[in-house]
Amino acid sequence: MAPDVRGRTSADVAPEAFFASVTQLILDLDGTLINTEQLVDEVVSAVLHTRGVFTPSQVRIAMEQVRGMRPMDGTKAIIAILQLTDCTPESILAETSSLLNARWCEVNMMPGAKRLLEYLHRHKIETALATSTPSDFLEKKMASHDGWIKKLDVITTGDEVVNGKPAPDIFKLAMDRLGVTDPKLCLVLEDTPLGVIAAKAAGAFVIAIPSIQNDDGAYAEAGADAILKSLLDFDPRKWGLPEFEDRIDVELNHPDDTEGDMNSGYEKTDGKKAVDTVLPLSPFIYLGGPVVNGFGRGSKTLGIPTANLEITDGPAKREAEKLAPGIYFGWAGLRLTGDTDRNMTRDTDQKLIDTTERDRLDDTHSTNKTYPMVMSIGWNPFFENAVKTCEPWLLADFENDFYGAELRLKVLGYIRPEANFVSLESLIERIHKDAEVAKGALLLDQFAEARKDAYLTFEEER
Ligand code: ADP
Ligand code: RBF
Ligand code: MG
Numbered sequence: 493m494a495p496d497v498r499g500r501t502s503a504d505v506a507p508e509a510f511f512a513s514v515t516q517l518i519l520d521l522d523g524t525l526i527n528t529e530q531l532v533d534e535v536v537s538a539v540l541h542t543r544g545v546f547t548p549s550q551v552r553i554a555m556e557q558v559r560g561m562r563p564m565d566g567t568k569a570i571i572a573i574l575q576l577t578d579c580t581p582e583s584i585l586a587e588t589s590s591l592l593n594a595r596w597c598e599v600n601m602m603p604g605a606k607r608l609l610e611y612l613h614r615h616k617i618e619t620a621l622a623t624s625t626p627s628d629f630l631e632k633k634m635a636s637h638d639g640w641i642k643k644l645d646v647i648t649t650g651d652e653v654v655n656g657k658p659a660p661d662i663f664k665l666a667m668d669r670l671g672v673t674d675p676k677l678c679l680v681l682e683d684t685p686l687g688v689i690a691a692k693a694a695g696a697f698v699i700a701i702p703s704i705q706n707d708d709g710a711y712a713e714a715g716a717d718a719i720l721k722s723l724l725d726f727d728p729r730k731w732g733l734p735e736f737e738d739r740i741d742v743e744l745n746h747p748d749d750t751e752g753d754m755n756s757g758y759e760k761t762d763g764k765k766a767v768d769t770v771l772p773l774s775p776f777i778y779l780g781g782p783v784v785n786g787f788g789r790g791s792k793t794l795g796i797p798t799a800n801l802e803i804t805d806g807p808a809k810r811e812a813e814k815l816a817p818g819i820y821f822g823w824a825g826l827r828l829t830g831d832t833d834r835n836m837t838r839d840t841d842q843k844l845i846d847t848t849e850r851d852r853l854d855d856t857h858s859t860n861k862t863y864p865m866v867m868s869i870g871w872n873p874f875f876e877n878a879v880k881t882c883e884p885w886l887l888a889d890f891e892n893d894f895y896g897a898e899l900r901l902k903v904l905g906y907i908r909p910e911a912n913f914v915s916l917e918s919l920i921e922r923i924h925k926d927a928e929v930a931k932g933a934l935l936l937d938q939f940a941e942a943r944k945d946a947y948l949t950f951e952e953e954r
Contacts, residue, residue, distance in 0.1 A: 512677060660694035676697065864888075907929050
């Protein structure tokens with residue numbers, strides 16, 4: 493997205509046409525509030541592959557085209573796109589829905605969804621759900637979700653309207669039930685292009701939070717008024733609503749590069765210390781596994797080595813799904829074994845070495861240590877990665893590589909979304925600033941204490 497004259501992307505701001513305060517919110521469910529898309533893709537594509545001979549990408553493209561539709565509409569559309577013969581939509585839907593019903597309990601909420609719902613409830617902001625899911629499916633889908641859905645003012649389901657998304661019916665019905673007098677004061681959050689089209693046709697403002705990667709163009713074309721990377725980046729103040737109030741200030745030690753950095757909120761207060769803000773995660777997220785090979789460009793291209801963890805498969809996958817793509821900070825525990833024992837380390841920031849750590853550093857035989865870390869999780873837009881990576885930079889100097897060593901992370905807070913940059917230098921500068929934000933945050937009591945954790949020192953499993 494091209495930066496505007498103020499150096500911000502349109503994701504940061506409500507559109508010029510928006511001048512009032514939002515009075516109601518309408519939320520999509522799947523892919524917006526709950527993380528169903530991967531599971532649905534996995535189950536439906538497995539069933540489709542039993543019904544015909546397709547390449548994985550044919551199936552993926554077909555599924556992306558129907559995302560947001562009601563289950564029956566989507567199944568019919570997929571049959572048409574893939575030109576499936578000898579099978580009815582009813583038979584496919586019967587199979588996919590029974591497989592899915594057995595697995596809805598695996599589905600997490602989307603990162604930031606709980607925070608948003610609690611905020612809306614706390615501020616008594618009228619909110620509706622507008623889901624393509626029919627009500628009988630919905631009950632099964634939400635069975636393991638502690639009833640938060642019942643706290644919403646209005647629920648509209650796919651079976652209640654004649655036409656499903658991309659038709660505007662479901663949003664119009666939600667607006668009727670909310671008693672909306674002016675659709676332009678309604679804000680819709682949607683993850684699919686078809687949902688965006690439907691909400692725009694109903695007259696609402698729409699924020700897209702894409703569940704289809706690397707295709708912001710499709711959302712812009714659908715008419716999205718703003719595109720965010722995740723719910724964590726929704727700023728209600730820009731829509732005339734009260735602020736979240738849960739980001740906390742962090743003092744930065746090296747505010748030399750503040751000039752001209754409009755994007756960062758990196759401001760000098762009373763001409764001295766620069767401050768930034770971070771969003772504490774609640775609960776903290778634990779990730780662990782062996783350090784794996786990445787693209788080999790962290791240290792080479794950026795001078796910033798990142799000890800990649802496998803998150804598309806294996807034990808860390810489910811935990812990593814709880815994190816929106818973005819930049820985070822926390823503590824890392826590292827168990828060096830065999831050859832990697834020779835590694836001598838030195839914390840780059842002495843203030844972050846507590847007494848226990850100092851003892852451990854003196855004991856050259858001990859190899860389990862904890863380090864401050866800053867990490868990126870996602871698709872690295874600057875390099876347009878096709879796979880999601882988790883890349884922690886341990887804020888210490890190591891003499892040797894430690895591929896294969898056991899790494900454990902306790903992720904404490906969110907710094908910012910993944911971004912694209914005009915140059916490699918500006919990406920590098922920004923990552924160094926992230927490290928300063930991480931170090932500043934880790935000095936705060938609430939995050940400093942989190943270092944004492946038997947998981948990080950390999951005394952306990954999780
Ligand atoms: P890759 O793309 O394979 O991850 P990098 O260039 O990012 O390659 O280098 C990462 C490797 O460098 C890590 O796997 C680790 O073995 C080593 N390394 C050295 N110092 C650090 C550090 N401070 N933080 C993270 N990894 C480091
Ligand atoms: N890559 C991006 O494309 N955009 C980013 O905003 C971004 N931020 C990062 C922040 C931190 C703290 C770290 C450690 C990495 C970040 N990267 C980002 C990832 C970087 O591109 C990646 O580590 C290298 O490509 C090496 O694989
Ligand atoms: Mg790396």
